[in-house]
Amino acid sequence: SQDVRRAAAAALPKVAETGDEKAISVAQALLKHQNAGVRLTALEALVSVARKGSEEASVEAVAACLEDDADEVRAAAVQALGKMAPKGSKKAIAAAATRLRCKFS
Numbered sequence: 001s002q003d004v005r006r007a008a009a010a011a012l013p014k015v016a017e018t019g020d021e022k023a024i025s026v027a028q029a030l031l032k033h034q035n036a037g038v039r040l041t042a043l044e045a046l047v048s049v050a051r052k053g054s055e056e057a058s059v060e061a062v063a064a065c066l067e068d069d070a071d072e073v074r075a076a077a078v079q080a081l082g083k084m085a086p087k088g089s090k091k092a093i094a095a096a097a098t099r100l101r102c103k104f105s
């Protein structure tokens with residue numbers, strides 16, 4: 001159920017070490033869940049378990065959340081990019097800029 005998945009996502013930062021590949025993989029997979037609450041919790045978990053300057057896959061997964069249907073997930077994705085992407089990340093900057101153009105053009 002979505003409650004179980006959300007609880008599992010919330011537990012990841014409490015049980016996994018920073019950089020734990022399995023926890024990162026689980027959080028990334030939950031970013032595609034149909035329920036916005038699960039996606040939001042997974043996004044928060046990913047920020048907690050991924051390292052700043054994380055591998056590209058995590059940054060790409062977060063950048064994809066900028067296109068989420070749920071406002072709260074998109075807002076959390078913007079904040080997550082700021083926490084996870086390496087400073088000066090062209091990919092993160094491009095993703096955020098694209099999102100801004102979509103909303104304000």
